[in-house]
Amino acid sequence: MTTRAERPQTPAAFRPEDQPGSAKGAGTRLGWAFDLALALPALFILVGWLIVAIVHLDDRYEVGHGQGVWMALARHANVSGLYPELFDGTSYGGTRYMPLPILSHAALARLTGEYITSGKLLGLLATAGIVIVTFALLRSIGCRWSWALALSALALGGFAGLRAGTTIGGEPLPVMLGVGALAVTMRSQRQPVLIVAALLTAMGVSAKLTALWAPVAITAWLFFFVDRKRAAAFAAYSVGASVLLLGTFNVMSQGRMLENLVAVWGAGVQGPVAILKAPARLLDFVVAGEPAVWALIPVLVYATATQRWTARAALLPFAWLVAALILVVVLADIGTGPNQLIDLAVLTVLCVGGLVAYANPRDTRDRLLVSILAAIVIWGGVTVSIVRIRPPLQDALTSVMTGSEPYPRNPLSSELPPDAPILSEDPGVPVEQGREPVVFDPFMLPRLADTHPAAVEQLVHRIERREFDVVVTVVPLRDPEDPWWRDYHFGTEVAAALYDAYRFDHRIGAYYLYRPEP
Numbered sequence: 345m346t347t348r349a350e351r352p353q354t355p356a357a358f359r360p361e362d363q364p365g366s367a368k369g370a371g372t373r374l375g376w377a378f379d380l381a382l383a384l385p386a387l388f389i390l391v392g393w394l395i396v397a398i399v400h401l402d403d404r405y406e407v408g409h410g411q412g413v414w415m416a417l418a419r420h421a422n423v424s425g426l427y428p429e430l431f432d433g434t435s436y437g438g439t440r441y442m443p444l445p446i447l448s449h450a451a452l453a454r455l456t457g458e459y460i461t462s463g464k465l466l467g468l469l470a471t472a473g474i475v476i477v478t479f480a481l482l483r484s485i486g487c488r489w490s491w492a493l494a495l496s497a498l499a500l501g502g503f504a505g506l507r508a509g510t511t512i513g514g515e516p517l518p519v520m521l522g523v524g525a526l527a528v529t530m531r532s533q534r535q536p537v538l539i540v541a542a543l544l545t546a547m548g549v550s551a552k553l554t555a556l557w558a559p560v561a562i563t564a565w566l567f568f569f570v571d572r573k574r575a576a577a578f579a580a581y582s583v584g585a586s587v588l589l590l591g592t593f594n595v596m597s598q599g600r601m602l603e604n605l606v607a608v609w610g611a612g613v614q615g616p617v618a619i620l621k622a623p624a625r626l627l628d629f630v631v632a633g634e635p636a637v638w639a640l641i642p643v644l645v646y647a648t649a650t651q652r653w654t655a656r657a658a659l660l661p662f663a664w665l666v667a668a669l670i671l672v673v674v675l676a677d678i679g680t681g682p683n684q685l686i687d688l689a690v691l692t693v694l695c696v697g698g699l700v701a702y703a704n705p706r707d708t709r710d711r712l713l714v715s716i717l718a719a720i721v722i723w724g725g726v727t728v729s730i731v732r733i734r735p736p737l738q739d740a741l742t743s744v745m746t747g748s749e750p751y752p753r754n755p756l757s758s759e760l761p762p763d764a765p766i767l768s769e770d771p772g773v774p775v776e777q778g779r780e781p782v783v784f785d786p787f788m789l790p791r792l793a794d795t796h797p798a799a800v801e802q803l804v805h806r807i808e809r810r811e812f813d814v815v816v817t818v819v820p821l822r823d824p825e826d827p828w829w830r831d832y833h834f835g836t837e838v839a840a841a842l843y844d845a846y847r848f849d850h851r852i853g854a855y856y857l858y859r860p861e862p
Contacts, residue, residue, distance in 0.1 A: 379490035382718070385725030386497035390475065392733035393500060397468045397510045399740040402461045403751040406511035408854070409818050412772025413785045414512045415459040417441060418449035419775050420784070426593065427600035428784055430607055430792060431799035435780055438608050438788035443593040443601055444551040445514035459775055460753060463512030470516035471509030474690060475500055477520060481527040481694065485657060486701035494721050495693040501728035503633030504686035510736075514552055515686050521548035522558035522663075523690060529562050530659055533570050535577065542581035550589050554670050554687065559586075561663035569655045607795055608788050618676040625675045626668075629682040636724025637685075637692045643717055644695050652713070657698035664691040678831060679787050696721070755853050756816065764813035769833055770855070773816050782812075783834075790835035800838065807841040810860035815846050817856045 400406070417439060420428050426447065428437030445466065452462035475496045482492035499505055508516040525544040528537055541562060548555035559582040566575035594601045630638045647653070648661055667687045674680055696717055703710040743750055754776040760766055768774055771781035782803070783789055793800040806812070819828050821843050829839035846858035 378718070379488070381722050382490040382494040382725070385722070385729045386494040388729045389497040389501045389725065389733055392729070392737040393506060393509055394472075396733075396736045396740045397464070397471075399744055400510060400751065401464050401468070402753070403749065404460065404753055404755070405751040406507060407460060407464075407751075407772065409770035409772070409786065411463065411512035412768075412770040412775065412781075413439065414441070414445070414449060414463055414514070415775045416771035416781050416784050417446045418453055418459055418463065420780065421446055421450040422453060423780070425600075426597040427604050429600060430603060431796055434782070436783045436789055436792060436799065436803070437600070437604055437785075438792050439604050439785050440608050440788075441514055442550055442552050443590075443597070444547060445517050447593075448517065449512070459772075460512070464510070467511055467513060467516055468509055470520050471500065471505065473520040474505075474516055474523065474686075477523045477527060478690060478694065481523065481530070482697040482701070484527065484531060485698060487697045488700075491697065491700055491721075494725055495697050498636055498721060498724050498728065499690040499693045501724070501732060502635075502637060502685065502689050503732075504683050504689055506732060507683055508686050513683065515683055518548040518551035518555035519687050519690055521545070521551060522555050522687070523694070525558045525562060526659060526663060526694070529565075529578075530656060533566065533574055535574075538574065538578045539581050542578055542585050545582050546585035546589050549586050550593065554667075554674055554684070557663055557667035557670050557687065557691075559583075561659065561666045564666075565659040565662045569658055608791050618678070619673070622672045622674075622676040626672055626685075629675075629685055630688075633682040634685055634689050635727060636720065637689050639720045639724065640692055640696055640717070643713065643720070644692065644699070647699050647713065650709075652699065652710070654698075654702045657702055660691065660695045660698045664688070664695050667691050756855060756857075759852065759857060760814055765811055766814045766816060767807070767812040768816040769818050770816065773855070786833035789833070789838065790831075793835050793837065800835070804837055804841045807838065807845050810845050812846075813859070815842060815858040817842075817858065818854055820848070820856050821846070821858065 417427070420426075426443060427439070428435065430437050448466050449459070449463050452465055453459050456462040456465070478499055479492045479496040482495060483489065487495070500509065504515065507513075521544050525541045525548065528541045528544065531537065542559070545555070545559040545562070548558055559579070563575050563579045563582070566572075566578055590601075630641075644661070644664070653661060671684060671688055674684055700714055700717060703714045705711060739750070742748070756773055757777070760773075760777055762777070766774060766777075766779075767782050769783075769786050771784055771786075774781045789800065789803075819826075819833070821839065823829075824836050824840035824843045826839075830836050834842075842858065845861055847861045849857045849859045851857065
């Protein structure tokens, strides 16, 4: 049986010669000019990002204490097994990161023999995968090549996309898998295809829980626009594959995966007021980091309100809405930031592509709508090229031509004797020394203090006994009651013990080094 979404459709892909006020006779020349206006900024964004990512593939550019957590988890997966224990008598685990990026990072580290290049390579490949899958999906629904290229680049051009492709983290992999599931489902809704889509969504969820937007949106779309039986079947496939995959990872970790995730679930949500503040945080992040994206959103709201979606393209706003709702919940956690916006940025440009592909060039409102979208996309491409791509590209090219190393690896190698016990706020510092960190995730330590107070009390006693030869922090220890220590890292008890037992020695780059007080 052919479903409504599978019936042949001929998208009236927007043609530049059909723009309002243009002459048919000038169609070819105007068409090429329009294509170039869309494509040139897009090419600059993509090539510039790729150069920056490759130049900094083996240094500490965009690598901080947050990336150190991923490095520590990947090393532990290779050396001791997937996920650390919450407390093994010496070191402190506790992480909410999902297993697939950890294992992928660990696998690449076996090839490279270290944990910075391998992590950055994973981010680069996954981000390139987002661009490729986005471009392919837009082309498959009828977008002109220049539109597909411009929108794919714009998805990458915001803060979240650019950072995901040049640093270490778990954001790009689940987005690539989720968009892949959308592309597969929009192409066909036959049972074998739905099984493939369900496997992709299950892998996405095992990479990051926020990737739930993909299976939820696909299930809703199948229910309302295709066939209720197929919606039920897809939901069963997706849930079954997710349970099987996550269960396998939990067995691989000997139960430590579930132990870690449950122990720190909702760790950074400070009461119900945090949920009320989350939409404002989202708006701040969008305006500051994704200017082209927020400029497109009002147009998408108008298009949805006037029901300008075909049955096939309606999957895209479904996915956008679900992802936005999940994002609001996620941003209630103080430990989250603008890097979480990559899902919304990619889905926004996909929605724009859906409007453009199915616009009717003979409809005045559609012509006006697509003209507005074109102006925003071209403006966004030029803005991203000048503001976000040009500065890091210039720095990268300068460092290559001069042979300088502004982001050296292992910057503390001369300060940390090989056998000296160290406590580092950045778990990546001991990893670069070939050691396991005492604290795998400093953000989770105050949360562990709530559930395992005796374990954290042991760390306080070790600090008081001055067992660590060097303490490395990323924020100076001036006030143990500072919100940084109280709400984010280590907790006030650990910070107070450090303040009393250690004195500031000197600073190297982003790190503050402390040695025992006599």
